Amino acid sequence: MKILQKEQVLIAERVLLKYLPRSFQVYGYLCGFNRNKPSNVQFIVDQWPDFQVIMSRPDREQEHTFVPDTKIYCTDEQVLKKMLTQEDIIDWSTYIPGACNASFTSMLKEVSTKRQVSYRRLLVTHSMYLPDSTFLPKPTFGSEVESKISSLNLSHVDLVNRTWKYGGDERGYNYITFLISNFPSCCITDDQGQPVSWILVYDYLAMGLMYTLPKYRRKGYAKVLAHAMVRRLLADGFPVYCQIDEENVQSKKLFKNLGFTEDPSYRDVCFEYNI
Template identity: 25%
Template sequence: MQILRCPAQLQLLEEALRKSLPTTLPVLGTVMTVARGNPASHEVLVDSWPHFGIVLTRLRPEEHRDPRDYYTNQLAVFYRDKGALQALLGGTEAVTGARAFQIMGMQDGLDEAVREVASARGLKVETIQHRALISPEPPQPRFSMPPSSMPRCRIPPGLRLAPVSPSHVPLLNATWALGGNARSQAFLLGLVRTLPSACLLGPRGRPVCWSLLDGQGCLRHGYTVPAWRGHGLTGVVVAAIGRELHARGFPVYGAVRPHNTASLRALQAIGFLPQPGTFYMILGTPK
């Protein structure tokens, strides 16, 4: 596999990946994040250049510190044919028996292929399916107001829009379905420190609603505390990040569990459109 480091190469790859949206969403988002400062310390690999059969994004090897940390060891894959995928998985660039991982992709067959290889190498595998949604325009909360005045005018009294602070991470970790441990807290802290985020703070400075951006350029980790649900707050925080992403040329997208109907409705209410296919998140951990 060849690592792409040249800005011109990354730009050409970005243009090629855009032609295959939405299937390329997690890979495209990572490539764009790498090309714009690389705050998540990822790298981009292809099997050949400029004509490629597969693209892999992954954490840079020198950043691996904990072999059981699948939160940080994130990979994303897009392939033009299954032969290229099998060739990748047959090596050690993506899956080894000694390291936990999290692989993301939106192609049918990825789950089965990764599961087969990982299981054969002694890893425990779990697949979490999401529904991807894209906002074709800068997202707007459901109240119709100009973007410049919307958050200030429509936020309920006593709430304030702000970035998520590192001091808020324990709360985020406690409410995250995959969180609640030291590894997940360290991962969330890294996102908060390096990537865009938004939250609404209550009178005592405690977040009541929030959303983060991950290294794949995906709006994730959204949550509203029960007492504040039903007020359209998700639209405010997502729109705040989404407009920034749109201005920088990123696809504005999120990934939501299919059964999370409240979040699906909240995103569609501000202009997000459900995409075909499944957004796979495949977790592998050493037994």
């Protein structure tokens, strides 16, 4: 096991670029770290430089107001299994949210048994991404809607937290505060300047937390904001991708219409240990 230093994180980003879209979630954390975005994770590999497992985990030298995800990209399941069962790369006494290849689900359950900790599979997601910016269609919204597009600020944290499927508690509040303070966001406001539809970017640079208040649905706001966010991410040199819940047919259709694609043979599983 090895903890990567800053110059090695730069190299790891270039390596994982070759394995997109399967490496997106760890790649996103690497990109943010290498572009000086606030990061409360560190990166672990089984060996260097020819690693088969790379993992993000909470930085043990920092205090955390929320628990960052443990993301895993792996080309050899047995190497990963050995690391999880025989090495102390994870603090098994704490709550551990994370994501990795969905094909590792059985192995993760086996690890939980050996470690005597609880395990839950939260959901399975599609990794959708924009392979080429030329695939992005031209915006179809007018200047009136565009004039209502702005960014979220800290006064909006409670609203976003209350409407987020996985929020509603202090942990969600702290996480959304972190995202709005440090990462891109887009929203459409009403005549009083209050957000009615929005999209954020997770700390691993995936677009997400998209939501429109019920009163304002069926106006095309989600498409407008997704389009605006894509343009902003492209301008900032960030990867353009999202994780879509397997059952969220509507969001998958929306991003497909924006030129996004996916590897149909691949899924990510989001999991929790020590629930």
